[in-house]
Amino acid sequence: MAEDDLEGFDQPSGLRSFWTGTITFGLVTVPVALYAATKSRGIALRMIGPDEAPVRRTYVCTKDETPLDADDIVRGYEIEKGKFVVVTDDELEAIEPRKSREIDLRLFVDRDDIDPMYYNRAYFLVPSGGTNKAYRLLAEVMEKKNQAGIATFVMRAKEYLVAIIAENGILSAETLRFEDEIRKPQDVGLPKVAKPAPAEVKKFETQIVKQSKKLDLHEFLDDYAERLEKLVAQKEKKKENIVKAPEELRDEEEGGGEVVDLLAVLSRSLGGTTGGGRKPARKVAAKRPAAAKRKTTAKKKAPAKKKRA
Amino acid sequence: MQQLCGGEAEKEVATARAIWKGALKVGTASVPVKLYSAVQDRKVHFRLLHKTDKQPVKQKLVSADSGDVVEYASVKKAFPLTRGRMVLLEPEDLEKLEPDDSRDVTLTRFVDVGEIDHRWYERAYYLGPDGDAKAYFAVAAALEKKQKEGVARWVMRDKEYVGALRAEDGYLMLITLRRADEIIAADALQAPGGRALQQREIEMAEQLLTALHGKFEPSEFRDEYRHRVLELVETKAAGKKPKVVAFRPKKQKEDQLAGALEASLAGLKGKARG
Numbered sequence: 001m002a003e004d005d006l007e008g009f010d011q012p013s014g015l016r017s018f019w020t021g022t023i024t025f026g027l028v029t030v031p032v033a034l035y036a037a038t039k040s041r042g043i044a045l046r047m048i049g050p051d052e053a054p055v056r057r058t059y060v061c062t063k064d065e066t067p068l069d070a071d072d073i074v075r076g077y078e079i080e081k082g083k084f085v086v087v088t089d090d091e092l093e094a095i096e097p098r099k100s101r102e103i104d105l106r107l108f109v110d111r112d113d114i115d116p117m118y119y120n121r122a123y124f125l126v127p128s129g130g131t132n133k134a135y136r137l138l139a140e141v142m143e144k145k146n147q148a149g150i151a152t153f154v155m156r157a158k159e160y161l162v163a164i165i166a167e168n169g170i171l172s173a174e175t176l177r178f179e180d181e182i183r184k185p186q187d188v189g190l191p192k193v194a195k196p197a198p199a200e201v202k203k204f205e206t207q208i209v210k211q212s213k214k215l216d217l218h219e220f221l222d223d224y225a226e227r228l229e230k231l232v233a234q235k236e237k238k239k240e241n242i243v244k245a246p247e248e249l250r251d252e253e254e255g256g257g258e259v260v261d262l263l264a265v266l267s268r269s270l271g272g273t274t275g276g277g278r279k280p281a282r283k284v285a286a287k288r289p290a291a292a293k294r295k296t297t298a299k300k301k302a303p304a305k306k307k308r309a
Numbered sequence: 310m311q312q313l314c315g316g317e318a319e320k321e322v323a324t325a326r327a328i329w330k331g332a333l334k335v336g337t338a339s340v341p342v343k344l345y346s347a348v349q350d351r352k353v354h355f356r357l358l359h360k361t362d363k364q365p366v367k368q369k370l371v372s373a374d375s376g377d378v379v380e381y382a383s384v385k386k387a388f389p390l391t392r393g394r395m396v397l398l399e400p401e402d403l404e405k406l407e408p409d410d411s412r413d414v415t416l417t418r419f420v421d422v423g424e425i426d427h428r429w430y431e432r433a434y435y436l437g438p439d440g441d442a443k444a445y446f447a448v449a450a451a452l453e454k455k456q457k458e459g460v461a462r463w464v465m466r467d468k469e470y471v472g473a474l475r476a477e478d479g480y481l482m483l484i485t486l487r488r489a490d491e492i493i494a495a496d497a498l499q500a501p502g503g504r505a506l507q508q509r510e511i512e513m514a515e516q517l518l519t520a521l522h523g524k525f526e527p528s529e530f531r532d533e534y535r536h537r538v539l540e541l542v543e544t545k546a547a548g549k550k551p552k553v554v555a556f557r558p559k560k561q562k563e564d565q566l567a568g569a570l571e572a573s574l575a576g577l578k579g580k581a582r583g
Contacts, residue, residue, distance in 0.1 A: 026569065058368070108522050119427045124498070178531065183345070202451075213420070219471060220489045232396055245390070
């Protein structure tokens, strides 16, 4: 049975800004556009049917299996087994909070105050329209004081708790989990903390010191993707299982890596050029063959109209 | 154990159970652990229903060309190549790519707490002792004492993970990390430039931040919208008509930076006095 699983809609990883609005602190307004700072992972393989055409997902009626259009589908909440309350787009829109276009910072906290467990997803904020002075001012003082601004805001019909953080003069919005999404050790039944024997602690301390090294981002490479690319390269060389790609797949070949493109878009929005600064993550990623960055869009081509989380 | 947070429409979530068992390999020591999810998504889950009979729809695969239903077993995976070609991958090929089964959580190195930027963090898990609790709490205490976190690798359900092993209030946590190609480093971008900011503006903005400074208390924030959605569901379930609250965007204020800063500070002072 189909779950209303629409992750692809909730987590856009594309090049366009999908939210513009203003950050306010006091009476100061900072117009910004929001871009994803992370993207979904790695390579998505395409599904191909026996006729060598791509396969797509569709919804069918449970009873007679007839394929359904977006207009035939409604959204329902299961109140008891097999019993649903239908909720329409209009109804959901009507209860959207009013502050949809505004991130109102009424609280600034020390960055170390935020437990890393709470961080969910990161977005870059770039100045949008007019002067960027207020943007630069907010970034400068937040970074200097090592503080983050906290607010809630609504994007794509979902409410987010967000920390606005400044780093290297750039603002980012990091969505945080709400408290009721975080479990406490007692919630999972962990035993009370017991005092360990000093000798045993010492033993582990020695081991930790012995293995202490600087962080190496190469450790964060996607090994599976690398093995997959190797296999693909082998097959290509041996001309094994190579077939003509259907039209639908060819359009996606244009334009190389999404990360690189997003970087260019962001750089343009920030008023600079690509190529400035250190880029550890990108350098690491760039070591992979170009094919690796070509991300297919199977997930995004989901059916039915506008969906909600 | 789980607190009910919404109205009746909210479903109770069962007490969390361990989702995986493994062994932390620290040097020559092997510390048996259980893994529990430390987060629980509280998304309101809707089902897609057929409009006519209000029953859940089924998902099927169809050919993009003919629209005919395709059985899952007959689907092959393909990797697109350049020049209008693709390579078909057999199930045996893909199986060979899967990592070897293992229960080991291998620590490859230890780094200073804070060295791994929080943007790498993906999902948090608690580790709990599985049997021998002494070694478990000793590892947590040692990490805390040295202010370090471990870089860990493990295989769970045929998938490879890299994570950060952290001590948190005497317990161990494992936070899965994103992969290198998922992150755009902030320092790959250049900050927007412009005329230098005035000292007076900086000072006023700093004062404003100080005035608005507080402690981060997660309990003070609530997913208001989620609760409104659940309320809507309850209203409709009771056969009542939902009330509609109109959306009214807030008026934009003028962006005269210095003036706005002064006015904000004046407003805050006024509040403090009153």
